[in-house]
Amino acid sequence: MSETGRHADVPEETLPSERETAHVSVEKAENPFADPGLPPHEHRIQDIDERAAKRSERVVALQFLVSMLATVAFIASYVAVPVDKIVYIWPIGHISALNFALGLSLGVALFCIGAGAVHWARTLMSDVEVADERHPIEAEPEVKAKVMEDFAQGAKESGFGRRKLVRNTLFGALAMVPLSGVVLLRDLGPLPGTKLRTTGWKRGVRLVNQSTNLPLRPEDIAVGSLTFAKPEGLEDDAEDFNVQIAKDALMIVRIKPEDIKDKQELSWSYDGIVAYSKICTHVGCPISLYEQQTHHVLCPCHQSTFDLSDGGRVIFGPAGHALPQLHIMVKDGFLEAASGFEEPVGPSFWERG
Numbered sequence: 001m002s003e004t005g006r007h008a009d010v011p012e013e014t015l016p017s018e019r020e021t022a023h024v025s026v027e028k029a030e031n032p033f034a035d036p037g038l039p040p041h042e043h044r045i046q047d048i049d050e051r052a053a054k055r056s057e058r059v060v061a062l063q064f065l066v067s068m069l070a071t072v073a074f075i076a077s078y079v080a081v082p083v084d085k086i087v088y089i090w091p092i093g094h095i096s097a098l099n100f101a102l103g104l105s106l107g108v109a110l111f112c113i114g115a116g117a118v119h120w121a122r123t124l125m126s127d128v129e130v131a132d133e134r135h136p137i138e139a140e141p142e143v144k145a146k147v148m149e150d151f152a153q154g155a156k157e158s159g160f161g162r163r164k165l166v167r168n169t170l171f172g173a174l175a176m177v178p179l180s181g182v183v184l185l186r187d188l189g190p191l192p193g194t195k196l197r198t199t200g201w202k203r204g205v206r207l208v209n210q211s212t213n214l215p216l217r218p219e220d221i222a223v224g225s226l227t228f229a230k231p232e233g234l235e236d237d238a239e240d241f242n243v244q245i246a247k248d249a250l251m252i253v254r255i256k257p258e259d260i261k262d263k264q265e266l267s268w269s270y271d272g273i274v275a276y277s278k279i280c281t282h283v284g285c286p287i288s289l290y291e292q293q294t295h296h297v298l299c300p301c302h303q304s305t306f307d308l309s310d311g312g313r314v315i316f317g318p319a320g321h322a323l324p325q326l327h328i329m330v331k332d333g334f335l336e337a338a339s340g341f342e343e344p345v346g347p348s349f350w351e352r353g
């Protein structure tokens with residue numbers, strides 16, 4: 001480096017003179033970020049050819065129409081495709097036909113609305129290029145008024161009012177897409193009606209051990225044990241076994257009679273043996289965990305805990321109702337129901353009256 005700061009290897013004539021350097025420095029100081037301006041505007045084919053504009057309009061309308069058809073396909077799939085049908089889709093593999101049909105049709109419906117809107121904006125809406133100077137963030141009232149004016153102008157230039165085909169098909173597609181969600185409401189029903197009130201239990205039906213299929217005697221139930229029971233006559237290979245056992249399953253425990261706090265529970269028990277519905281009153285999971293010291297049973301699904309020494313009341317968790325108790329008695333040495341359940345078994349979100 002020389003004293004002037006120039007590199008010794010650079011030829012003298014290729015370097016700017018001191019005057020030139022000073023001129024550039026002054027120019028930079030006055031305008032450090034010169035505005036490069038906008039490149040020349042190129043008109044789109046749709047701006048200069050009405051037939052091309054019409055073509056674009058039809059393409060946009062077609063995309064919105066496809067969206068509507070996809071929504072119809074979604075609803076049709078929901079109604080027509082069996083829930084348990086499995087299909088092979090390459091490269092995913094084996095999947096639920098219903099999930100595939102619903103996902104594909106809803107995806108197409110939403111995609112076509114987006115694609116149509118983008119195509120409309122890119123080919124048919126106003127193509128004026130605007131440079132907006134930076135300005136303070138806080139807008140003056142006049143600026144706000146200008147924004148509203150520009151918005152109205154934009155709405156006018158978008159052709160929303162003029163291009164009725166595009167506008168109406170967009171409205172149709174937007175109106176139909178939410179129908180996909182409406183049909184899913186079917187999954188909430190049907191209401192159980194009186195089904196939960198009609199179990200296999202009625203006076204005189206014996207309690208049968210669910211594991212051994214043998215009628216239960218009081219001496220089979222030890223203090224501290226938990227036994228699962230079903231009504232006599234409900235065979236394991238019965239066609240509706242799963243439906244019936246989902247309502248009829250019982251938990252039998254034996255508690256010292258002096259430990260039973262609830263008077264009705266005591267009167268519906270036999271020598272400390274109490275029978276409760278095994279179906280959790282939250283959303284219907286089978287209860288299976290018994291804590292013999294406290295007489296609490298725990299539902300494994302969401303940890304609702306019931307006290308079997310106190311009328312099956314809920315002491316913890318989301319269940320909203322005590323477990324229904326079955327009134328039992330002994331006849332000819334066997335445990336049997338003294339009546340049916342006096343309230344519906346199962347989830348408590350149904351109206352119980």
Ligand code: FES
Binds near residue numbers: 303
């Ligand atoms: S189903 Fe038992 S706690 Fe939820």
